[in-house]
Amino acid sequence: MPDSQGTTLNPRPASAGAEGVSAAAAANSPAVEFRNIDIAYGKFVAVRDFSLSIGKGSFVTLLGPSGCGKTTILRSIAGLVDISAGQIMIGGRRVDDVPIYKRNIGLVFQSYALFPHKSVFDNVAFGLKYRNVAKPEIKRKVGQALDMVRLPGSEKKLPSQLSGGQQQRIALARAIVFEPQVLLLDEPLSALDANMREEMRVEIKKIQKETGITAIFVTHDQEEALSMSDRIVVMNAGSAEQIGTPEEVYERPATAFVADFLGKANMLSGAVSRSDGPTIVTLAGGQTINVLSPKALPQGSPVTVVVRPQKLSIGGASANRLPGRIVSASYLGGSAIYEVDIGDKANIRANAPIAGRVLREGEVIELGFDADDCVLLDEAGRRIS
Numbered sequence: 001m002p003d004s005q006g007t008t009l010n011p012r013p014a015s016a017g018a019e020g021v022s023a024a025a026a027a028n029s030p031a032v033e034f035r036n037i038d039i040a041y042g043k044f045v046a047v048r049d050f051s052l053s054i055g056k057g058s059f060v061t062l063l064g065p066s067g068c069g070k071t072t073i074l075r076s077i078a079g080l081v082d083i084s085a086g087q088i089m090i091g092g093r094r095v096d097d098v099p100i101y102k103r104n105i106g107l108v109f110q111s112y113a114l115f116p117h118k119s120v121f122d123n124v125a126f127g128l129k130y131r132n133v134a135k136p137e138i139k140r141k142v143g144q145a146l147d148m149v150r151l152p153g154s155e156k157k158l159p160s161q162l163s164g165g166q167q168q169r170i171a172l173a174r175a176i177v178f179e180p181q182v183l184l185l186d187e188p189l190s191a192l193d194a195n196m197r198e199e200m201r202v203e204i205k206k207i208q209k210e211t212g213i214t215a216i217f218v219t220h221d222q223e224e225a226l227s228m229s230d231r232i233v234v235m236n237a238g239s240a241e242q243i244g245t246p247e248e249v250y251e252r253p254a255t256a257f258v259a260d261f262l263g264k265a266n267m268l269s270g271a272v273s274r275s276d277g278p279t280i281v282t283l284a285g286g287q288t289i290n291v292l293s294p295k296a297l298p299q300g301s302p303v304t305v306v307v308r309p310q311k312l313s314i315g316g317a318s319a320n321r322l323p324g325r326i327v328s329a330s331y332l333g334g335s336a337i338y339e340v341d342i343g344d345k346a347n348i349r350a351n352a353p354i355a356g357r358v359l360r361e362g363e364v365i366e367l368g369f370d371a372d373d374c375v376l377l378d379e380a381g382r383r384i385s
């Protein structure tokens with residue numbers, strides 16, 4: 001399914017002889033393309049049949065739980081791990097047999113991995129010296145990179161004289177100074193405190209836009225992924241569950257896994273009780289709710305209705321109303337999170353604006369939401385489309 005930003009799920013098989021592309025073909029190629037790759041550590045297959053095409057200049061995030069294969073995929077781009085099937089193309093050229101040092105790739109890791117006894121200048125200049133760039137040019141480029149990460153004049157400092165956030169900026173300067181084809185960022189913000197993380201999110205995104213560099217970012221933090229990416233690849237157990245814009249994966253999750261991983265969705269199980277015209281689902285607790293189904297469903301079909309906590313209001317005139325009792329309330333400033341017992345097995349979570357006062361445990365309320373705020377999943381946990 002091609003899309004406007006040039007990021008696609010790419011199921012087509014690899015064609016032979018792709019490494020002999022012309023310069024013109026390379027100019028129009030995706031920055032990075034995975035064609036049905038597998039990566040195994042011994043007998044354990046960590047990544048299975050993974051395909052993804054990343055347009056030049058785009059910011060793509062691999063998002064998923066620990067162990068799902070995010071770092072493994074990044075490492076395969078850099079040539080730090082071998083693929084056992086499929087192909088990787090960078091700028092339209094096959095790189096399966098290109099060694100690490102010949103791949104033009106910038107890397108930023110969670111641990112800043114700066115040389116502790118080298119100055120900021122020497123740290124940032126590393127990739128340029130390695131590429132035999134002339135001295136005056138190195139000086140100019142290091143200066144430019146330090147301006148870009150807003151640490152001008154810090155050339156003589158040692159990493160130990162910088163804060164965590166500043167060290168990560170130096171790591172970023174070091175990764176972009178030689179204008180790599182692709183910038184790989186593996187959880188670069190996870191060692192920083194909450195405030196610094198937010199600041200660096202904005203900063204990294206800004207630098208990526210200014211330089212027009214293609215960036216592949218890895219995180220297991222959904223907020224980071226939603227706020228920074230052009231496209232998000234939601235990973236589960238070595239495969240891509242869904243690829244889409246932040247809005248698409250959040251608003252229209254393709255599977256129960258995606259719905260749950262991105263933003264703690266409420267999953268209400270029930271069965272279709274009417275599907276001629278409006279679709280009505282009867283929940284396990286007997287309540288009926290109106291949903292929008294893209295197609296008519298047989299009566300009795302088991303379904304799961306997904307509703308985001310933010311879509312639930314308390315009171316109000318919505319199409320669907322579920323009476324319940326507040327089990328717990330957490331005040332968040334502008335809104336509150338309520339756990340509400342609706343007589344079903346699991347409680348419903350609502351994130352609602354504060355109307356007058358924070359409601360208290362035990363209060364009986366009515367949760368409201370609209371038919372088009374629901375996503376409908378089938379028995380296998382796939383979105384009905």
Ligand SMILES: Nc1ncnc2c1ncn2[C@@H]1O[C@H](COP(=O)(O)OP(=O)(O)OP(=O)(O)O)[C@@H](O)[C@H]1O
Nearest residue numbers: 041044046064065066067068069070071072073220
């Ligand atoms: N060198 C290795 N040898 C054997 N197994 C490995 C090796 N590296 C990773 N694995 C396994 O491969 C799977 C994917 O690991 P990977 O590091 O890519 O996950 P991840 O998504 O980056 O996780 P995290 O969020 O914890 O960093 C895991 O099950 C892991 O245990």
Ligand SMILES: [Mg+2]
Nearest residue numbers: 070071072186
């Ligand atoms: Mg990892």
